[in-house]
Amino acid sequence: MTGKNIVRRCLSVFILTLALLMAVPVFGATERRVNLKLKSSSTWLKKSVKVGNKIRLSLSYNDIELLNENVSFMSSKPSVAYVSSTGLITAKKAGSAVVTAKFNGRKAGLKITVGSSGSSGSASSLRTRIVNYANQFVGVLPYVYGGNSLVSGTDCSGFIHLIMAHFGINTARTASAFQSMSNISRSELLPGDLVTYRNGGHVALYVGNGTIIHAKGSNYGTVKESMMYNTPTGYVRIINS
Numbered sequence: 001m002t003g004k005n006i007v008r009r010c011l012s013v014f015i016l017t018l019a020l021l022m023a024v025p026v027f028g029a030t031e032r033r034v035n036l037k038l039k040s041s042s043t044w045l046k047k048s049v050k051v052g053n054k055i056r057l058s059l060s061y062n063d064i065e066l067l068n069e070n071v072s073f074m075s076s077k078p079s080v081a082y083v084s085s086t087g088l089i090t091a092k093k094a095g096s097a098v099v100t101a102k103f104n105g106r107k108a109g110l111k112i113t114v115g116s117s118g119s120s121g122s123a124s125s126l127r128t129r130i131v132n133y134a135n136q137f138v139g140v141l142p143y144v145y146g147g148n149s150l151v152s153g154t155d156c157s158g159f160i161h162l163i164m165a166h167f168g169i170n171t172a173r174t175a176s177a178f179q180s181m182s183n184i185s186r187s188e189l190l191p192g193d194l195v196t197y198r199n200g201g202h203v204a205l206y207v208g209n210g211t212i213i214h215a216k217g218s219n220y221g222t223v224k225e226s227m228m229y230n231t232p233t234g235y236v237r238i239i240n241s
Helices: 003-023 119-135 156-165 175-180
Strands: 031-038 043-050 054-061 072-075 081-083 088-091 095-103 106-115 194-197 202-208 211-217 221-226 232-236
Touching: 054 095, 054 106, 072 081, 081 095, 088 106, 119 156, 119 202, 119 211, 156 175, 156 202, 156 211, 175 194, 175 202, 175 232
Parallel strands: 031 054, 043 106
Antiparallel strands: 054 088, 072 095, 081 088, 095 106, 194 202, 194 232, 202 211, 211 221
16 A cells, blocks of 8 residues: 555544544533423423523424424523533523423423532522521520511511521512422422421421421420421522522
């Protein structure tokens, strides 16, 4: 084989290898894949990410994976979560958005909550401060139904509302409202999240290690105890992380 033929062959191999590499999607450390199943009724998933994260959507219908070029994508807030025509979502800034995928009259969606790029540390610090602040009321603050004071007393939802308000976080004022906001599973609980009971009859602050702080009742006041003192009926996250 002549020198020219060797060069040509090596060049051909190089070009073929480069083409194959370009054809294979590369997923970086901040990119993840989410599968949406298109059904007769809308299917919605939830995801919390940080600014700069990317999510590549893959779609299936009747257990058959679809090529994304046959699917239309739309974001309710492109400035928060931008989605390309091929289903690649990029988290742009803090906020919430819904990305919808449509195919043949069917649709599915992804509800995205985007925290700032530094939210992991700041959220963790905020959670710690909330727990520490709530701890000082254990065994001290009386339970007063309808009360609205961290001095003279409050009820379960009032306790949560006032604790969060101290950190500039506006929340619901009734336990039933917190129940309707349930958006995470028990396995996802972090200190600073909320736990509801009796289908909206009671709400407590989760402080970690399976423990809650809550305004339990007129015979108890504000206490810290196991979250399993009763059966939880919901879990709520109001701090992005």
